Amino acid sequence: MSENANIWFLDNFSMMKVLKPHELMELEKMTVMADVMKNQAVYFPQDEARTIYFLKKGKVKISKASDTGKEIILSILGPGEMFGELVLAGEESREDLAVATEDVIICKVNQERFKELMAKNPALNFAITKFIGLRIKKIQTRLENLIFxxxxxxxxxxxxxxxxxxxxxxxxxxxxxxxxxxxxxxxxxxxxxxxxxxxxxxxxxxxxxxxxxxxxxxxxxxxxxxxx
Structure with a gap:
């Protein structure tokens, strides 16, 4: 994928609209695009958490296993969404499983370098913090529905x-x-x-x-x- 295509892709994430052109260029240099085939895992529980992911194409399932080994699906994500974001809140190892439910294209960014970009752009920092809060709230709503x-x-x-x-x-x-x-x-x-x-x-x-x-x-x- 060309550099211009990478920039166009990243700029289409709503939270990236706050980036200045030179910051978008800086982010583009951090990214690695990857294809993940249907039913292939992006990451497993207990994997070291070092990367955040942006989903360009396809859908990804985020799930956990219950104490009895039963799969609990936390969310289904589509194009334009970020996942693995809890590494930005201090997660050291993955607690969930991310699997492609169809062929997908993802953009991988090292969390340390992304944190450096967040530190230089308060608007991006706020957008990411808000995103994480809304994602947690959505999962809480799903869990409440399971109970009530x-x-x-x-x-x-x-x-x-x-x-x-x-x-x-x-x-x-x-x-x-x-x-x-x-x-x-x-x-x-x-x-x-x-x-x-x-x-x-x-x-x-x-x-x-x-x-x-x-x-x-x-x-x-x-x-x-x-x-x-």
Missing amino acids: KTSEQRITWFLKDFTTEFGRQLSGFPNQWHVDMKLTHKDIGKLTATSRQMVTTVLRDLETKGIIKYDRSRIYILDITQIS
Whole structure:
């Protein structure tokens, strides 16, 4: 990838808009682009934390294992998002697992050099701190949902949240959305702490009621106001 392409890519991250042109050039010199194939890990738990990642293409799953060894999916990330950011808050070794759910392109930056850039740009420092706070809040909301919502409520909440984050509204129909969802019912079950069978039941019920339509790769929400 050319230098200009790298700069264009980095400048498309909202938090990088605060960088001056020469700072963007400096960041570009720190970066290494890498392809990660579907189902390949970006990093494992207990790996030394030395790098932050920016996702250019594809989706990455962040998960942990419970005490019983069951996978708990914390988040699904899409293009334009940063991950591995807790290294900036003092994380020394990874506590989660990052896996590509499809072929992805990532941008890797050494955390020490990025911290130096943050120290020179208070606006970037503030943007990153705000980002980390919002990411933690989102994970807390997901965990609270696991505790206080019913299985059906967790699935419908996830459906609405995922669609509004990664999908788009249909032109001229503000309540209709569609999203490419390369997640199996088993994956959704892991994200919502429910069984694959429950996910299938809830989606079929929503389809029967005329609220959604779905196939293996895409979900259409016909009236998002009907999903709580």
